[in-house]
Amino acid sequence: MSGQISYDSVQAGTQIPAVSYPVTRLSLIKYCGASGDFNVIHWNERIARAVGLPDVIAHGMFTMAQAGRLVTDWAGPAAVVTEFGVRFSSMVVVPDTDTGAFIEVSGQVEEKLEGNRVAIALTARAAGTKVLTRARAVVRLPGAPQA
Amino acid sequence: MAINREYAGRVFPASQPYEVSRVKIAEFAAAIGDANPVYLDPAAARAAGHADVIAPPTFAIVISMAGSGAALADPGLGLNYAMVVHGEQRFEYTRPIMAGDVVTAQVTLTDIRDAGRNVMLTTSTEIRTAAGEHVCTAVSTIVERGA
Numbered sequence: 259m260s261g262q263i264s265y266d267s268v269q270a271g272t273q274i275p276a277v278s279y280p281v282t283r284l285s286l287i288k289y290c291g292a293s294g295d296f297n298v299i300h301w302n303e304r305i306a307r308a309v310g311l312p313d314v315i316a317h318g319m320f321t322m323a324q325a326g327r328l329v330t331d332w333a334g335p336a337a338v339v340t341e342f343g344v345r346f347s348s349m350v351v352v353p354d355t356d357t358g359a360f361i362e363v364s365g366q367v368e369e370k371l372e373g374n375r376v377a378i379a380l381t382a383r384a385a386g387t388k389v390l391t392r393a394r395a396v397v398r399l400p401g402a403p404q405a
Numbered sequence: 406m407a408i409n410r411e412y413a414g415r416v417f418p419a420s421q422p423y424e425v426s427r428v429k430i431a432e433f434a435a436a437i438g439d440a441n442p443v444y445l446d447p448a449a450a451r452a453a454g455h456a457d458v459i460a461p462p463t464f465a466i467v468i469s470m471a472g473s474g475a476a477l478a479d480p481g482l483g484l485n486y487a488m489v490v491h492g493e494q495r496f497e498y499t500r501p502i503m504a505g506d507v508v509t510a511q512v513t514l515t516d517i518r519d520a521g522r523n524v525m526l527t528t529s530t531e532i533r534t535a536a537g538e539h540v541c542t543a544v545s546t547i548v549e550r551g552a
Contacts (some may be wrong), residue, residue: 279438292436293467298487309487318491323437323463335443335453339462343495
């Protein structure tokens with residue numbers, strides 16, 4: 259976990275280093291239970307294949323949550339997310355292996371906005387493919403560095 | 406079965422009040438693998454300026470799905486959920502969702518449109534407190550893949 263970022267300390271172009279987040283079948287089972295989204299394509303390989311998917315796929319919202327995690331871990335505990343949007347451009351296929359798959363997320367401050375807010379452009383890839391496009395979050399930061 | 410286009414524009418009844426608990430936030434944070442103390446520890450959340458533990462940004466989907474899930478499961482709509490993948494998701498927050506909130510989700514099925522062999526459905530869900538305070542608007546586009 260990083261410390262607290264302040265609005266004054268970031269510029270357009272500030273990079274948020276990439277983090278690789280693991281996702282296994284167990285992750286998806288837990289996400290089904292916690293989210294209430296029990297769509298069978300997220301836990302049943304037989305039905306996933308029967309409906310034309312390559313294998314079980316992750317919930318889009320699980321991937322979005324990892325992108326959000328990159329932002330909130332970078333921005334610090336006092337930061338508040340005011341907008342967050344993504345387009346799911348490709349599926350995250352999660353094979354039945356011990357390691358599952360990885361979602362690699364990175365970001366960059368796109369612009370500084372009024373009200374101590376910054377817009378962050380996010381990139382997320384799995385198995386070399388972009389899984390999110392138009393991924394953007396706006397966070398409100400403390401103005402000056404905190405003592 | 407085909408999607409019933411007459412559902413476009415339909416405003417669904419507000420969901421039953423949803424009581425946000427510290428335990429549910431912690432369960433959701435664990436499911437996305439996020440151990441941020443502001444989601445888990447009331448003292449850490451207060452130290453960061455929040456009134457209680459806050460929820461991860463994408464937790465809003467749990468509440469919005471409590472409303473939109475019922476709307477999309479309406480047999481009259483004719484959606485085949487196993488063929489559904491998430492296309493796009495956007496959240497706009499007035500403030501973070503936090504433990505102790507009692508909120509409702511009001512869903513509008515704003516748009517049904519064709520995209521090749523697929524059908525795209527967009528819902529806009531307003532999450533408000535019992536007192537009417539706006540907390541979050543969630544806009545979801547889901548895709549029913551063509552056979």
